[in-house]
Amino acid sequence: MAARTQDLPPKGGYAPINFTRIPARSYFSGYQLFAGYAVVTAFAGYVYFRTYRQIRNEEIEMRSGQMAIQPMLIAERDREFLKQMRRNRVEEEKLMSGVEGWEVGKFYSEPIYKTLPDNKFMDPIVQEFFAHGPSSAFSRKVLLPLTS
Amino acid sequence: MPRGTGLRMFTKDFELPTEEELTVQEVNVTTSSLRAGAFHLGKSCEKENHEFILCREEEKDPRKCLKEGKDVTSCALNFFRKVKKSCLEEFSQYAHCLDQSSKDLNYRYCRNTQAIFDKCVLENLNLERPEFGYFSRAQVIQTDRPKPEGYTSVEYPDAPPPIPEVDRPRAKYGLRNYWMT
Numbered sequence: 001m002a003a004r005t006q007d008l009p010p011k012g013g014y015a016p017i018n019f020t021r022i023p024a025r026s027y028f029s030g031y032q033l034f035a036g037y038a039v040v041t042a043f044a045g046y047v048y049f050r051t052y053r054q055i056r057n058e059e060i061e062m063r064s065g066q067m068a069i070q071p072m073l074i075a076e077r078d079r080e081f082l083k084q085m086r087r088n089r090v091e092e093e094k095l096m097s098g099v100e101g102w103e104v105g106k107f108y109s110e111p112i113y114k115t116l117p118d119n120k121f122m123d124p125i126v127q128e129f130f131a132h133g134p135s136s137a138f139s140r141k142v143l144l145p146l147t148s
Numbered sequence: 149m150p151r152g153t154g155l156r157m158f159t160k161d162f163e164l165p166t167e168e169e170l171t172v173q174e175v176n177v178t179t180s181s182l183r184a185g186a187f188h189l190g191k192s193c194e195k196e197n198h199e200f201i202l203c204r205e206e207e208k209d210p211r212k213c214l215k216e217g218k219d220v221t222s223c224a225l226n227f228f229r230k231v232k233k234s235c236l237e238e239f240s241q242y243a244h245c246l247d248q249s250s251k252d253l254n255y256r257y258c259r260n261t262q263a264i265f266d267k268c269v270l271e272n273l274n275l276e277r278p279e280f281g282y283f284s285r286a287q288v289i290q291t292d293r294p295k296p297e298g299y300t301s302v303e304y305p306d307a308p309p310p311i312p313e314v315d316r317p318r319a320k321y322g323l324r325n326y327w328m329t
Binding site: 057058060061062063064065066067068069071072074075076078079080081082083085086089103104105106111118119121124 | 158159160161162163164165166167170171172174175182183186187189190191193196197200201204208209210211213214216217218220221224252254255256280281282283284
């Protein structure tokens with residue numbers, strides 16, 4: 001039977017436990033970080049405001065072009081609007097000719113506006129404009145632009 | 149009058165112009181061409197446009213501005229006729245560029261063709277492209293148009309009289325917002 005040996009530390013003791021802190025290598029000091037932040041922000045702001053000015057100028061130019069032709073388009077639209085209004089009135093007269101007590105432009109001789117003179121122009125609601133046309137025209141011109 | 153009862157039109161007493169009064173030759177060009185000629189058109193028809201828009205804003209009635217509207221349309225037609233006679237190729241090139249370059253007919257992609265068109269218009273029609281933002285600016289116009297019926301100037305008879313000017317002593321303890329002075 002071999003001699004029993006006690007489990008002991010090696011000769012000269014254990015190696016020292018490594019517990020010293022090794023901080024991550026720092027590339028910049030705090031002041032350098034602040035300075036870098038300032039530089040990056042300033043450059044980004046410069047680029048941002050340059051782009052902002054460019055986009056705004058483009059918008060102004062597009063708007064100017066639109067405004068320059070707007071009177072012509074409105075003039076054309078007004079004429080077509082009045083034409084359609086006359087067509088609508090003729091159509092209503094034809095449609096309601098068999099109805100007793102019906103006056104054109106009124107609802108059984110009850111006017112829309114009580115206090116206004118007859119010849120005063122009030123913008124009609126949009127359903128009036130499309131009243132005698134096909135419903136597809138109303139969908140295309142009124143409902144579709146709401147969704148797009 | 150409840151909504152949704154249907155037929156509500158202008159009455160017989162309402163004066164609507166006839167079809168013949170409303171029919172004039174319209175400007176029959178596409179959007180890209182309109183956009184291409186917009187700035188020069190706006191400049192050359194400036195007076196007509198101003199008169200028409202003033203009429204629309206004052207009268208609030210499209211029937212009363214038919215003559216002005218016809219003037220606007222005939223002026224625009226004349227402008228496009230003149231462009232067609234002298235600068236058709238440059239104009240079509242510019243309009244084509246606008247049409248093909250972007251979906252919203254942006255002017256920024258067509259500076260080269262625009263410069264060629266501008267030069268041609270300046271030489272032949274003696275029309276300069278107005279400066280940047282010209283049509284987006286509010287403009288004071290001179291017109292002979294009489295004021296509309298029922299026009300009332302803005303006067304307030306019961307406005308309080310203005311505070312009389314007196315020499316007031318300087319504030320003894322300075323101002324509350326001293327840092328702003």
